Structures are given as C-alpha cells and as structure tokens.
Amino acid sequence: MSADLPARRRRTRDTVLAAITQLGPATRAELSRRTGLSRSAVGDCVAGLLLEGLIAEGWSDEPTAGRGRPASVLSVRGATGVVLGIDLGHAHVTAALATTLGEVLAECSDELDVDHLPGQALDLAARLAERALRAGGHRLDEVRGVAAGIPGPLAMRTNVVSAPTILADWVGLDPAAELGRRLGRPVVVANDADMGAQGERVFGAARRFDDFLYVKASHGIGAGIVLAGQTYRGSAGFAGEIGHTHIPGASNWCRCGSRGCLETVVSISHVRRRLAHILSTSGATMSEHRLPPLGELADNPAAARVLTDAGRTIGRVVADLVNCLNPAAIVLGGELGAAGEPFVGGVRESIDRYAQPASALTAQVVAGQLGSRAELLGTIAIASRAPTSVVGGHT
Ligand SMILES: [Zn+2]
Structure with a gap:
C-alpha cells in the first residue's frame, strides 16, 4: 500500500x-x-x-x-434540521441541540456520578436535553434524530449493558429504551469511545482516516476502533476496553475487580493528583480541582514530564494494538488528549519503542481536534445520520 x-x-x-x-x-x-x-x-x-x-x-x-x-x-448538503446529542461520561452528563452539520445551538451540562446512579443519570440526560431544546428555541417534534453515548459497552445483540465488571450498576439496562421512554423519541445509543471516534471522523482529526484507533483518556480509558471505515465492536460488542489491560508492576485495585489495570495508573484523576503535587509550593497546596487546563502546562518542565510519562504508559498498551491492527492513526481524545504535545509525544515514544517498526512508521499519532467534546459531537454526527435525518433516504 x-x-x-x-x-x-x-x-x-x-x-x-x-x-x-x-x-x-x-x-x-x-x-x-x-x-x-x-x-x-x-x-x-x-x-x-x-x-x-x-x-x-x-x-x-x-x-x-x-x-x-x-x-x-x-x-x-446544507443543514437539514436539528438533532439532539447526549454525552454521558463517568462524572458528567451533557446534552446539546445542534444542526445536522454539527453547529451547536444550545448546550446544557451537569456533574453526576453516572457510573453508580444510572436512573438519575438517565433522568438528568432527559432533563438536560429538554433544557437544550428550549434554550435553542426548538420543539421535540422538530428534532430529526437523537443519539447518546454511555461510558461502557453495550451487548451487540440486545443493546443492553451487560459487562458485569464495567458500569456494573447499569447491567440489565437498555439505555436506548430508557432514554427513548423518557424523551418520547427513538434514541440511538453507543459506547462513548465509539462516539468519540465518530466525532473525530466526521468533524475532527480523523477525517482522512479509514483505519484508526480513537483513545479516550479521561476518568476511564477506552478505545474506539474504526477498521476499513466501519466501527469495530468485536463479536459481542465489548471491544476496545484497553483501560483494563494489566500494567506490569502496578497493583492497585481497579473498579473491574482486577489489579494493576491501565486505568489505575493513568486515569485523569491520577494524573491530576500528580500534577497538583508538583505544582504545590512550600506555602500553598494546589488542589487537583483548581489546576489550569492541561494544555497550558506544557511549558512547565515538571508537569510536562508527568504528562509525557502518562503518554508512555498508555502508548505501551496502544503499541500492542498497533501490532495487531496496523492503523493509519492513533487519535488521542479525552482530557489527557487535550494536554497536547507532552502527552502525544509520550504515546509516540512507546509506539516507536514497542510496536513493530513497519507498523509504527505508518501509524500517525495525533491529538484529537475536538478535545473532550469529541464524544458529544459524535452523538450529533450519529443523530444526524439517523434514518429520518437524511434527505433522499440514504442511511
Ligand atoms: Zn480494570
């Protein structure tokens, strides 16, 4: 090739x-x-x-x-109407009203422990969607499609959350049916990393790639896999859970019941704690909640080392996927992806070190262009592609 x-x-x-x-x-x-x-x-x-x-x-x-x-x-195409996109992360819910070309008209967001409060999270998602509709001056019957991303995998056959170790409190729930009942409209639901991959593919850094991995590095770490232009979900819907890959030498308990998972080493909360520690001065302790945006820390040598180290750790896991799948690009998203060059450089280093040279050479490593909004924009892209949303009947 x-x-x-x-x-x-x-x-x-x-x-x-x-x-x-x-x-x-x-x-x-x-x-x-x-x-x-x-x-x-x-x-x-x-x-x-x-x-x-x-x-x-x-x-x-x-x-x-x-x-x-x-x-x-x-x-x-011009914009052919408005759609609703809903992004459920581990710690937040965001709903946006947007045109079918991805222009966000109104957006509402709130923080919540989504992992452990599924009913409240779904209620909040419906409330925020209705609020965004009102703020954007539209009615529900004008919306051409609704899509939502959730921070866990869905079983392919049933569309139900069923992986007992990931999003355990959601097991048995059919989020599409639940949201559809609350909104009175059909809702398309998919894993958030898959939504992020779609966001970057339609509106961001992955527009020119048919074979790429989108890595959402945030509170959880997951991969959206796009092969030959199609989202690859595995045989049953559970592909891409790279956050639960064992890191040699790590031993902290993970939410999945295993020890030493990637997420226990470099989730955004762990990285923020490290950054807060090194940015604290002798007279003042920096709160991890008051850190500047990670993208502004690249010029601080100590902070850059922390971010590069996080990139190397994630890159070590991604390098094995590069060997398996030979992607054209790794697109780094989530809050860590927004950290920019120190983090991207760390991922690049590990891929160059651990992936086979031929595959490493052909795999570009880039930061997502949409930052932590990739998942939300992915839901807008999917909602815009819903069967009723495209003039002329193409789906
Ligand atoms: Zn785990």
Missing part, C-alpha cells in the same frame, strides 16, 4: 466534492465524466462523503434514459 495513500485519497475526495458543488445534483456517472475518475473511485469517495454528512443522496425527477426509473443524484 502506498505510503501517501491518505493524501491521494484526500485529493480525490476534494475533487469529487468540488464537482458535486459545481454540477449541482449529479449522478455518479456524471461525476466520473467530470473528474476523469473511474466509477469505482467515485463510488468509494461518494460513500465517504455520505458518511461525513457533507452530501446527500436523492432521486432525480428525470427518468434515466432507457430504464424508466429516476436516477440517484448527489448534492451538497
């Missing part, structure tokens, strides 16, 4: 998008003629642009010559 394929694919994508813009509603055959690209290259590119939500597929009023049925035509 050519090393510059992502750049070539991006140029093709831009060429096809420009042709659709210039031609107005156009068939794939017309796009092929206009751009000189093969039908299959245009088809692949169109599939990606539909996924990104940048174009819509509809039907021409003109019957196709000789076939007597209308042709499928493609056009650049």
Whole structure:
C-alpha cells in the first residue's frame, strides 16, 4: 500500500466534492465524466462523503434514459434540521441541540456520578436535553434524530449493558429504551469511545482516516476502533476496553475487580493528583480541582514530564494494538488528549519503542481536534445520520 495513500485519497475526495458543488445534483456517472475518475473511485469517495454528512443522496425527477426509473443524484448538503446529542461520561452528563452539520445551538451540562446512579443519570440526560431544546428555541417534534453515548459497552445483540465488571450498576439496562421512554423519541445509543471516534471522523482529526484507533483518556480509558471505515465492536460488542489491560508492576485495585489495570495508573484523576503535587509550593497546596487546563502546562518542565510519562504508559498498551491492527492513526481524545504535545509525544515514544517498526512508521499519532467534546459531537454526527435525518433516504 502506498505510503501517501491518505493524501491521494484526500485529493480525490476534494475533487469529487468540488464537482458535486459545481454540477449541482449529479449522478455518479456524471461525476466520473467530470473528474476523469473511474466509477469505482467515485463510488468509494461518494460513500465517504455520505458518511461525513457533507452530501446527500436523492432521486432525480428525470427518468434515466432507457430504464424508466429516476436516477440517484448527489448534492451538497446544507443543514437539514436539528438533532439532539447526549454525552454521558463517568462524572458528567451533557446534552446539546445542534444542526445536522454539527453547529451547536444550545448546550446544557451537569456533574453526576453516572457510573453508580444510572436512573438519575438517565433522568438528568432527559432533563438536560429538554433544557437544550428550549434554550435553542426548538420543539421535540422538530428534532430529526437523537443519539447518546454511555461510558461502557453495550451487548451487540440486545443493546443492553451487560459487562458485569464495567458500569456494573447499569447491567440489565437498555439505555436506548430508557432514554427513548423518557424523551418520547427513538434514541440511538453507543459506547462513548465509539462516539468519540465518530466525532473525530466526521468533524475532527480523523477525517482522512479509514483505519484508526480513537483513545479516550479521561476518568476511564477506552478505545474506539474504526477498521476499513466501519466501527469495530468485536463479536459481542465489548471491544476496545484497553483501560483494563494489566500494567506490569502496578497493583492497585481497579473498579473491574482486577489489579494493576491501565486505568489505575493513568486515569485523569491520577494524573491530576500528580500534577497538583508538583505544582504545590512550600506555602500553598494546589488542589487537583483548581489546576489550569492541561494544555497550558506544557511549558512547565515538571508537569510536562508527568504528562509525557502518562503518554508512555498508555502508548505501551496502544503499541500492542498497533501490532495487531496496523492503523493509519492513533487519535488521542479525552482530557489527557487535550494536554497536547507532552502527552502525544509520550504515546509516540512507546509506539516507536514497542510496536513493530513497519507498523509504527505508518501509524500517525495525533491529538484529537475536538478535545473532550469529541464524544458529544459524535452523538450529533450519529443523530444526524439517523434514518429520518437524511434527505433522499440514504442511511
Ligand atoms: Zn480494570
């Protein structure tokens, strides 16, 4: 595979998008003629642009010559309405009203122990969604889709939370049904790291990648895996739980009942405690809750070392995934991903040290562009793609 394929694919994508813009509603055959690209290259590119939500597929009023049925035509999308996105983290709930192009019109958020209070978290999510709707000046019946991310895996077959060691107090709950009942609308629910991956893919740093890992490094640490353009959830829905990988030499108890998990070493709360310790002066103790944003600490050599060390630890685990999956990119999200270069550099170091050189060489390591908003924007992307949300019937 050519090393510059992502750049070539991006140029093709831009060429096809420009042709659709210039031609107005156009068939794939017309796009092929206009751009000189093969039908299959245009088809692949169109599939990606539909996924990104940048174009819509509809039907021409003109019957196709000789076939007597209308042709499928493609056009650049404007915003086609509003959607609701809901992000449930381990310690917060956020709901946003946004256009289908990801422009947030109103957003409401509150802190809560989501892991241990599922009923209250779902109630709060519904209240915040209704508040965001009111703040944005819209009614529920105007919303074209609703999606939510939760900080744990869902069983693929049943859509129920069923991993007994992760989000244990949610086991047996069907969050989509519960939220749907509270809101009176169908709701699409997925794991938060998968939502983060979609957010970065549609609106952020992963736009040009079909094979990448999104690492949400926050209170929990999880990976959203995108392979050949599709979210990979494993055989039953539990893929990506990298936070529960054992770190040699670590022995603290983890919420999953095991000891020495990655999360017990470098969750954001552990890193914040370390940073607060080194930023405290002899006269004043720094509270971990009063730290400046992590992205502002890169110039402090001691803080940068803490963040680099956290990156190395997570990178050691990610390096094994790089060996297994040969992704084109690792996109770092969550609060730690927003820490910038010291953290990203640490992840890069470990991948270079522990992954096979050929795979390490082809894996870019980048900070997410959306920071800790990737999950919320992912829910907006998914809600915008809901069956009723796309003009022309493409889903
Ligand atoms: Zn664990």
